[in-house]
Amino acid sequence: MAWRSVGSNNEDLIRQLKDHGVIASEGVAQAMKETDRKHYSPRNPYMDAPQPIGGGVTISAPHMHAFALEYLRDHLKPGAHILDVGSGSGYLTACFYRYIKAKGVGAETRIVGIEHQAELVRLSKSNLNTDDRSMLDSGQLLIVEGDGRKGYPPNAPYNAIHVGAAAPDTPTELINQLANGGRLIVPVGPDGGSQYMQQYDKDADGKVQMTRLMGVMYVPLTDLRS
Secondary structure, three states: OHHHOEOOOHHHHHHHHHHOOOOOOHHHHHHHHHOOHHHOOOOOOOEOOOEEEEOOEEEOOHHHHHHHHHHHHHHOOOOOEEEEEOOOOOHHHHHHHHHHHHHOOOOOOEEEEEEOOHHHHHHHHHHHHHHHOHHHHOOOEEEEEOOHHHOOHHHOOEEEEEEOOEEOOOOHHHHHOEEEEEEEEEEEOOOOOOEEEEEEEEOOOOOEEEEEEEEEOOOEOOOOOO
């Protein structure tokens, strides 16, 4: 099982995720290979389990990041606008950037990570710069401080939205910021109760269809006062 994987290094971890069938595409594998988790997870970076990064927050297990990339990859294209809610360490935001960059140049590409803890905003920027300073310097990858439950209107609409914490119910504001033809994946359910990773697809006419993907267990999507 993927969650029993422990890599000797980043490349070994990605190989194991491919062997377990979690990573199905070479583009996702390459983006994750190029984004070494040691820059984002100070403890056990190559163990396929959540790890603490400070502020009561964890970096998700690698297999969950792989699932997110696989479910969203058809929407990760040059020129796309991507929103990563609860971006935490900045790891998945960096993977989105590298996946799109490998597909070609798009001057309008914007990958936005939004995080409500100021300290995590600082941490993620430091992580990204340690990994490769050119990502933030490009102006195409942004880390902003704010309440991700409300999305980030300045760069809306988004072709893909990923949420890294559980919404208690349907995240209407994020769906409103989804572009026609776009996809949102978000864990939905109460803290400590039954949660499911749900996929929302908005068609060309703006009609939204929800698909339940899998049972999950995430911390709740909150603000600093929660």
